[in-house]
Ligand code: ADP
């Protein structure tokens with residue numbers, strides 16, 4: 312015998328359909344949460360979309376915690392970071408994550424002929440561009456700060472970091488933020504989030520689309536404070552920009568910024584800004600810094616060595632150069 316008579320069964324089925332319908336309706340109107348915090352010396356904004364069944368608040372909080380953890384591991388300034396401990400040792404075992412970041416950085420260093428250089432810690436110290444008292448060092452100070460730096464000064468042997476000399480000072484400032492963004496996205500994914508944007512001061516990684524549409528991301532104009540170079544339509548990728556317009560000081564009409572040319576020890580002069588798209592933010596971050604140093608021509612050649620990466624390099628003269636696939640991503644462009 313059936314447990315329900317016919318009318319009761321119809322009522323039950325109608326109820327099930329109504330609940331299912333409501334859930335469907337709910338998921339087509341996803342909740343949106345956006346939160347910001349200051350981390351890694353910049354404003355980090357996390358946006359997530361999802362149905363009420365996903366713990367959105369908790370996942371965003373966990374993603375921020377993850378960025379905090381990576382900051383503590385990689386910071387040039389925090390005393391207990393892997394890097395600070397490295398200052399005193401010739402060779403040292405580092406955490407697997409720090410080793411992985413350094414391995415990616417070394418790959419970009421090799422591909423860029425040393426333009427990406429994680430051994431410029433002493434140079435960062437003498438210029439103090441990001442500190443309260445940036446200064447123009449004497450040429451001798453710059454020469455001295457370059458001692459112990461350069462390609463080959465930092466080697467990875469398994470999980471050990473080996474420095475060529477006690478003067479080698481490691482700085483992951485050009486790559487660690489990208490890794491932190493990637494980790495935040497992984498934490499969100501694990502929590503079940505399928506649509507998100509993690510934006511750390513303009514370095515972005517996207518997860519999925521935005522309400523069924525690609526995300527629209529504007530690219531800052533390097534010489535117009537409230538102007539944009541254009542807007543991209545992208546999803547599920549990382550987009551990182553390195554420019555000379557955010558962290559800099561001027562002296563006698565010359566702009567001194569935080570992206571150094573390892574060959575000279577002075578801020579690189581070949582570009583105004585570089586925007587790189589790649590699958591991960593860690594790769595995009597290192598490539599953007601390297602391409603900035605190289606300038607439009609060599610920079611585009613570098614990006615072509617990394618399958619899946621695309622980019623745009625604004626040269627010192629303000630003229631942009633592009634990788635072949637970049638045009639497809641542009642929704643709108645200033646002229
Ligand atoms: P931002 O941190 O402003 O997003 P970048 O990702 O380009 O910009 O990183 C800039 C930081 O990278 C500098 O503050 C410094 O710590 C480090 N850096 C500077 N010059 C180089 C270089 N040639 N190679 C690798 N890292 C660099």
Ligand code: MG
Pocket residue numbers: 484485486553595596597598599600
């Ligand atoms: Mg970078």
